[in-house]
Amino acid sequence: MTRTKPAVLVLNTGSSSIKFSLICLQDRAVLISGQAQKLGLKDASLTVKINGGSEVLKLGTADHAAAMEKILQAIDIHRLSGRVSAVGHRVVHGGEKFREAVIINEEVIRAIEQCVPFAPLHNPADLMGIAAARRSVPHLPHVAVFDTAFHQTLPEYAYLYAVPKRLYRDYGVRRYGFHGTSHRYVTQEAARLLGIKLENSAFISAHLGNGASAAAVLNGKSVDTTMGLTPLEGLVMGTRSGDIDPGMLPYIAESLKMTIKEVINLLNTKSGLLGVSELSSDVRELQEAAAGGHAGAVLALDVFAHRLAKYIGALTVSLPRVDALIFTGGIGENSALVRAKVLRRLGVLGYRLDSAANQAMAAGKQGLITTDQSTRAMVINTNEELMIALDTATLL
Secondary structure, three states: OOOOEEEEEEEEEEEEEEEEEEEEEEEOOOEEEEEEOOOOOOOOEEEEEOOEEEEEEEEEEHHHHHHHHHHHHHHOOOOOHHHEEEEEEEEEOOOOOOOOEOOOOOOOOOOHHHHHHHHOOOOHHHHHHHHHHHHHHHOOEEEEEOOOOOHOOOOHHHHHHOOHHHHHHHOOOOOOOOOOOHHHHHHHHHHHOOOOHHHOOOEEEEEEEEEEEEEEEOOEEEEEEEEOOOOOOHHHHHOOOOOOOOHHHHHHHHHHHHHHHHHHHHHHHOOOHHHOOOOOOHHHHHHHHHOOHHHHHHHHHHHHHHHHHHHHHHHHHOOOOOEEEEEEEHHHHOOOHHHHHHHHOOOOOOOOEOHHHHHHHHOOOOOEEEEEOOOOOOEOOHHHHHHHHHHHHHOO
16 A cells, blocks of 8 residues: 555554554544553453444563564555554653654663653653664654643743742752643633634633643643643542642551552552542442442542632632543543533533533533533544644644
């Protein structure tokens, strides 16, 4: 097959997974996609989706390198190898060094490694994916697209913590923000749908998934956000606590006889919706349990909605107005219950829920969920993979 319609292979690597999408640059169509999961375990597998169908391949105990080879084989089997012109990698933390996408070389890899302490659950996995892909297709250009890059426009008063300034100067202690690719995409899409010029727009974007963050975006630039030095700060998440009193860390460590590292792991993996509900980190399961009267599930959803509403109120002061509040991500796009809980807490800011529109916002749909008299709130389906593909193509 000729390369008349080049495509970018987008990779999003986790500690035990690789998500991939091959996106045509001409019409933005997804040619093939899928996910390798449970890597390193005995039941690793690769799901491949193409032309509306899917197949699951058993990978045994495959690691990231072996999974990457299988992904490329699947692309080749479907005669799409000739379309791959570049590889775009999602990288969670780029610190202050990266304000935009960059071609990956050894210097870039060293810089990503230096940010591992800020994103210990993410950057090591990103580096594994980069290494596996570069070994498999060394002849292709590889590009890193950073979650943190979009938030490099935060003003100093928004990104600095009220701690000794030398901690920022000497050690990079500041708020970096995450989910930047998603916040950038949905605010651009909201401006398009509302007929607003992006350079004269003001949005609050709430990316709600297992990881969750919100951002204030003015004229297409991030001016405030909820996540901080690491992805642990801010909103309540699936297994992450979000904001806590920092004085809790030594108290928890002493009470549970843990090291600080163990406490941070507790806050990252055993807290959030899972910790409060003592049931699950999955909002779908919690909604079902709450409907059946499970008190922990009800409480967890209320804590989640309350924290989000508080932060939306806080982010509002970073903007001259709000053209729309945007719900996105797996929870934001699919949970009418969570959206309703949040908007009912925001009546003081002029939000009025259109219950019928909210309930009608099924998977894949997007649009307004508020009344004509309301401050606007809407659902936008995020597409981080497309943004990574476009950033990769623009850079090259």
